[in-house]
Amino acid sequence: QVQLVQSGAEVKKPGASVKVSCKASGYTFTSYGISWVRQAPGQGLEWMGWISAYNGNTNYAQKLQGRVTMTTDTSTSTAYMELRSLRSDDTAVYYCGAGRGLPDYWGQGTLVTVSS
Amino acid sequence: DVVMTQSPLSLPVTLGQPASISCRSSQSLVHSDGNTYLNWFQQRPGQSPRRLIYKVSNRDSGVPDRFSGSGSGTDFTLKISRVEAEDVGVYYCMQGTHWPLTFGGGTKVEIK
Numbered sequence: 001q002v003q004l005v006q007s008g009a010e011v012k013k014p015g016a017s018v019k020v021s022c023k024a025s026g027y028t029f030t031s032y033g034i035s036w037v038r039q040a041p042g043q044g045l046e047w048m049g050w051i052s053a054y055n056g057n058t059n060y061a062q063k064l065q066g067r068v069t070m071t072t073d074t075s076t077s078t079a080y081m082e083l084r085s086l087r088s089d090d091t092a093v094y095y096c097g098a099g100r101g102l103p104d105y106w107g108q109g110t111l112v113t114v115s116s
Numbered sequence: 117d118v119v120m121t122q123s124p125l126s127l128p129v130t131l132g133q134p135a136s137i138s139c140r141s142s143q144s145l146v147h148s149d150g151n152t153y154l155n156w157f158q159q160r161p162g163q164s165p166r167r168l169i170y171k172v173s174n175r176d177s178g179v180p181d182r183f184s185g186s187g188s189g190t191d192f193t194l195k196i197s198r199v200e201a202e203d204v205g206v207y208y209c210m211q212g213t214h215w216p217l218t219f220g221g222g223t224k225v226e227i228k
Contacts, residue, residue, distance in 0.1 A: 035217070037165075044222045045157075045165065045208055059215050062117075095164060102155050102212035106164040 002026040004096055004107035011113045012086050019082040020110045022096030029077040030054045035103040036081045038092040086114045118142050122220035128228045135196040137223045139209035144189050153212035156194045160205040
């Protein structure tokens with residue numbers, strides 16, 4: 001069965017960077033892309049971007065352009081999302097999701113807290 | 117960007133009664149390949165989202181048949197025929213036809 005296992009919770013100071021990982025199993029990694037979605041406390045879901053695990057093509061949300069980078073490592077079936085210049089409003093649970101476009105399968109989420 | 121508008125925001129339902137959630141998009145979700153990429157997700161309290169319905173009306177494996185999706189173009193509906201206690205949570209529609217992908221704001225289903 002498809003499983004996505006994400007890295008653990010992070011606490012960062014404003015201005016720092018965070019890199020969250022998402023290790024996939026149970027399917028051929030290059031068959032799906034990986035979406036990243038975040039959820040601020042008590043809020044709804046926000047799509048951050050998508051990366052093709054097949055060729056590395058990316059599509060990022062406009063509001064995060066320049067601050068976010070999504071990558072994949074096909075040798076370990078792992079996707080990464082790096083967010084730079086963190087602000088307090090980046091505090092959220094970050095999810096990865098595997099799918100051809102829309103996320104069909106979801107990771108367990110990674111809480112990133114940005115606080116001075 | 118395609119705006120996804122869900123209603124209602126909150127839906128108190130009596131156990132065993134039906135529930136219906138509307139999702140409207142600001143433009144047609146029919147893709148040039150003929151498919152309509154509209155999914156429904158359930159997020160129970162404290163859990164990750166889980167896909168229930170894909171491409172408007174296809175129920176995922178393991179999803180009870182009391183859940184059904186319908187609609188076309190810009191107007192979509194998720195129905196629960198008889199609400200059970202385990203259905204409490206927030207339901208989101210999401211479109212995958214146009215970049216950037218966008219979510220509806222969510223509908224919170226709770227038991228009266």
